Amino acid sequence: MSHNTRNYAKMMRDRGFRVTHQRRLVLDAVCEGGAHTTVDEIYARLQQKDPSISLSTLYRTLDFLTRLHLVVEARTPDGKTSYEIASLQPHHHLVCRTCGREEQIGPEEVQHLYAEIERVYGFLPDEDHLVLSGLCRSCRARQAA
Amino acid sequence: MSHNTRNYAKMMRDRGFRVTHQRRLVLDAVCEGGAHTTVDEIYARLQQKDPSISLSTLYRTLDFLTRLHLVVEARTPDGKTSYEIASLQPHHHLVCRTCGREEQIGPEEVQHLYAEIERVYGFLPDEDHLVLSGLCRSCRARQAA
DNA sequence: TTTATTGCAAATCCTTTGCAGTTAC
DNA sequence: GTAACTGCAAAGGATTTGCAATAAA
Numbered sequence: 001m002s003h004n005t006r007n008y009a010k011m012m013r014d015r016g017f018r019v020t021h022q023r024r025l026v027l028d029a030v031c032e033g034g035a036h037t038t039v040d041e042i043y044a045r046l047q048q049k050d051p052s053i054s055l056s057t058l059y060r061t062l063d064f065l066t067r068l069h070l071v072v073e074a075r076t077p078d079g080k081t082s083y084e085i086a087s088l089q090p091h092h093h094l095v096c097r098t099c100g101r102e103e104q105i106g107p108e109e110v111q112h113l114y115a116e117i118e119r120v121y122g123f124l125p126d127e128d129h130l131v132l133s134g135l136c137r138s139c140r141a142r143q144a145a
Numbered sequence: 146m147s148h149n150t151r152n153y154a155k156m157m158r159d160r161g162f163r164v165t166h167q168r169r170l171v172l173d174a175v176c177e178g179g180a181h182t183t184v185d186e187i188y189a190r191l192q193q194k195d196p197s198i199s200l201s202t203l204y205r206t207l208d209f210l211t212r213l214h215l216v217v218e219a220r221t222p223d224g225k226t227s228y229e230i231a232s233l234q235p236h237h238h239l240v241c242r243t244c245g246r247e248e249q250i251g252p253e254e255v256q257h258l259y260a261e262i263e264r265v266y267g268f269l270p271d272e273d274h275l276v277l278s279g280l281c282r283s284c285r286a287r288q289a290a
Numbered sequence: 291t292t293t294a295t296t297g298c299a300a301a302t303c304c305t306t307t308g309c310a311g312t313t314a315c
Numbered sequence: 316g317t318a319a320c321t322g323c324a325a326a327g328g329a330t331t332t333g334c335a336a337t338a339a340a
Contacts, residue, residue, distance in 0.1 A: 013340090016294095017294080017295095018293095018294060018295065018338085018340070019339080020294090020295065020296080020338080020339070021338090021339095022295080023295095039329085039330090040329095052297080053296090053297090054296075054297050054298070055297095055329095055330090056296085056297070056299095056330085056331075057295085057296060057297070059329090059330060059331075060295085060296085060331090061295095075220055075222060075223075077220060078220075079220055079224065079226060081224060081329095094262070094266065094268045094270060096268070097271075103268065105262065105265075105266055109258055109261045109262055109265065110258065112258070112261070113254055113255065113257070113258040114279075116257070117239070117250065117254055117277075120254065121239065121248065121282075122281070122282030122285075123239045123241070123248065123279055123280070123281050123282060124280050124285060125239060125278065126242075126278070126279045126280065127222060127277050127278055127279065132262075132270040132272050133270065133271070133272055134259075134268055134269045134270035134271045134272065135268070135269050135271065136267070136268050137267030137268060140267075140269060158315090161319095162319080162320095163313085163314050163315070163319060163320065164314075164315095165313080165319090165320065165321080166313090166314095167320080167321070168320095184304085184305090185304095197322080198321090198322090199321075199323070200304095200305090201305085201306075201307085201321085201322070202320085202321055202322070204304095204305060204306070205306090205320085205321085
């Protein structure tokens with residue numbers, strides 16, 4: 001595990017859990033996924049490194065890592081669950097509904113939305129990982145043409 | 146069907162589809178759900194009026210009504226699919242993660258977010274039915290106490 | 291050694307599909 | 316009458332679970 005920003009193994013042990021071969025590999029596989037990866041993508045990557053890891057272990061491990069806040073879970077607009085390494089900065093994602101490309105955006109705009117909603121409705125949203133679909137710059141340009 | 150704002154039956158016939166007993170009942174059941182209802186809730190309501198309607202018909206009908214834009218589908222943050230009658234005004238929902246209460250909000254704040262994202266990233270989101278979780282006013286007050 | 295964690299296979303949950311019978315038009 | 320639509324039962328896909336074996340501490 002070369003996740004240099006945090007010492008993941010220590011975080012697990014400190015909370016009384018064991019650092020297993022499988023957990024290391026799952027963490028790696030989620031990490032290599034970059035932005036958002038689905039369970040099957042993670043599983044495929046895992047199979048290449050160690051085909052003996054079972055799907056149920058993957059599910060259990062993703063659940064485990066999510067509880068520890070080492071990875072975060074997000075729900076795409078079409079109902080799929082995806083995962084990514086929990087980074088230090090909260091952020092959100094845009095997914096183009098035409099080309100499927102995904103980009104990350106910072107928290108500023110969304111924070112501003114939350115503040116507005118709080119001001120107007122008294123409700124404070126805390127969704128820390130939105131996935132919004134729409135049209136990306138290039139697909140919009142193509143459509144306009 | 147007493148959906149007075151629109152003539153649903155006509156909308157179906159005009160597009161060449163049949164207006165069946167089942168479609169009327171599903172539309173009613175979604176309607177009575179108010180804000181967001183899940184498939185099982187809708188099914189339960191349906192059973193009381195006509196136990197002979199099958200679950201597969203419910204799924205098919207929800208799909209059908211969604212395509213016709215008579216109902217809209219939304220994805221809650223915890224991965225469930227929910228439905229509601231398509232209203233004339235686009236809007237979004239806030240769901241309290243403590244008490245579960247749900248409230249509707251207008252499109253203004255979210256529109257503003259979309260415009261900001263477009264300005265900064267060139268990406269135009271078009272999610273027309275966001276469901277955001279967070280803490281409602283009363284649960285926040287209770288927490289503060 | 292001890293008990294958390296794993297792999298396997300079976301179970302569960304939610305949704306979709308094939309097909310023969312029914313019904314809106 | 317004739318397609319579109321439905322109910323049923325079976326299939327599918329994703330995720331969870333029970334249990335005996337394994338391995339991290």
